[in-house]
Amino acid sequence: MKPGIHPDYQKVIFLDSTTDYKFLSGSTRKSNETMTWEDGNEYPVIRLDISSDSHPFYTGRQKFASADGRVERFNKKFGLKSNN
Numbered sequence: 449m450k451p452g453i454h455p456d457y458q459k460v461i462f463l464d465s466t467t468d469y470k471f472l473s474g475s476t477r478k479s480n481e482t483m484t485w486e487d488g489n490e491y492p493v494i495r496l497d498i499s500s501d502s503h504p505f506y507t508g509r510q511k512f513a514s515a516d517g518r519v520e521r522f523n524k525k526f527g528l529k530s531n532n
Contacts, residue, residue: 460492461485462499469501 455476461483463470472485479492 458492460494462494462496464496464499464501466497466502467499469499471499 457474457476459472460475460477460479461470461472462475463483470483472491475494477492477494479494481493481495482490483493484490
């Protein structure tokens with residue numbers, strides 16, 4: 449690898465702004481904000497809007513569209529009769 453062309457890889461704290469969930473990981477992103485982690489060391493903080501703690505798919509709060517409604521709209525649009 450050529451020296452001086454790669455960004456610095458460092459440990460950072462990712463903080464979910466909505467749930468205050470945080471985890472330590474590696475990243476090349478820079479931040480002026482720092483926070484003390486559980487190990488007593490201070491790391492840069494990257495704020496996230498959504499993480500696995502607040503994303504609807506992972507939390508089970510996802511809303512699914514009704515399949516029956518879609519079928520009925522299709523049949524209505526193309527003039528098909530229901531089998532009921």
